[in-house]
Amino acid sequence: GQNIDQPTEMTATEGAIVQINCTYQTSGFNGLFWYQQHAGEAPTFLSYNVLDGLEEKGRFSSFLSRSKGYSYLLLKELQMKDSASYLCAGHHGSSNTGKLIFGQGTTLQVKP
Amino acid sequence: GAVVSQHPSWVICKSGTSVKIECRSLDFQATTMFWYRQFPKQSLMLMATSNEGSKATYEQGVEKDKFLINHASLTLSTLTVTSAHPEDSSFYICSASTTGGETQYFGPGTRLLVL
Numbered sequence: 201g202q203n204i205d206q207p208t209e210m211t212a213t214e215g216a217i218v219q220i221n222c223t224y225q226t227s228g229f230n231g232l233f234w235y236q237q238h239a240g241e242a243p244t245f246l247s248y249n250v251l252d253g254l255e256e257k258g259r260f261s262s263f264l265s266r267s268k269g270y271s272y273l274l275l276k277e278l279q280m281k282d283s284a285s286y287l288c289a290g291h292h293g294s295s296n297t298g299k300l301i302f303g304q305g306t307t308l309q310v311k312p
Numbered sequence: 313g314a315v316v317s318q319h320p321s322w323v324i325c326k327s328g329t330s331v332k333i334e335c336r337s338l339d340f341q342a343t344t345m346f347w348y349r350q351f352p353k354q355s356l357m358l359m360a361t362s363n364e365g366s367k368a369t370y371e372q373g374v375e376k377d378k379f380l381i382n383h384a385s386l387t388l389s390t391l392t393v394t395s396a397h398p399e400d401s402s403f404y405i406c407s408a409s410t411t412g413g414e415t416q417y418f419g420p421g422t423r424l425l426v427l
């Protein structure tokens with residue numbers, strides 16, 4: 201079966217660092233995506249991890265451990281505009297025809 | 313690059329009517345597009361995979377006769393909600409991948425309210 205878990209809500213302070221975890225139990229898993237979604241808007245792509253390890257992209261980094269079924273998104277130097285929902289999603293199937301299975305999303309609130 | 317548009321952005325309709333939502337890939341060709349539904353404060357749920365030139369693949373529990381999908385060209389997929397009811401009110405989002413790529417790029421979404 202497909203099961204992706206992430207915390208429902210998190211709160212952090214402006215300028216701080218926050219780590220959003222995601223665990224998954226899936227079959228046919230290719231890699232893991234992180235998307236950001238502001239309220240009322242469509243998700244925007246943040247990262248895609250296929251191999252184990254950490255990938256850094258500016259203030260955002262994403263980590264994947266395939267053996268542990270675990271990923272996290274790390275946000276540094278938090279800004280107020282980072283308040284949003286963060287969705288992790290497992291990719292299954294062939295490249296561009298494969299589908300995404302989304303977790304419930306983590307709503308991050310950044311406070312001054 | 314990799315821009316996806318949706319039309320309309322929002323629609324209000326009466327119960328029993330049908331609503332068509334368009335999804336277009338503006339600067340790339342997409343043999344496969346995806347349709348999702350999102351209820352308030354919930355995550356995206358995949359409804360179906362739209363394949364150009366063939367029938368859509370529906371997820372378990374999604375009625376194919378109620379949610380008609382037509383992938384008419386490499387840049388256009390449409391979702392028609394037939395005989396809409398208030399419980400169909402939701403945020404409908406499409407996505408598309410570039411050829412050979414796994415990353416899905418999402419359209420801006422269509423908010424449907426059925427009265």
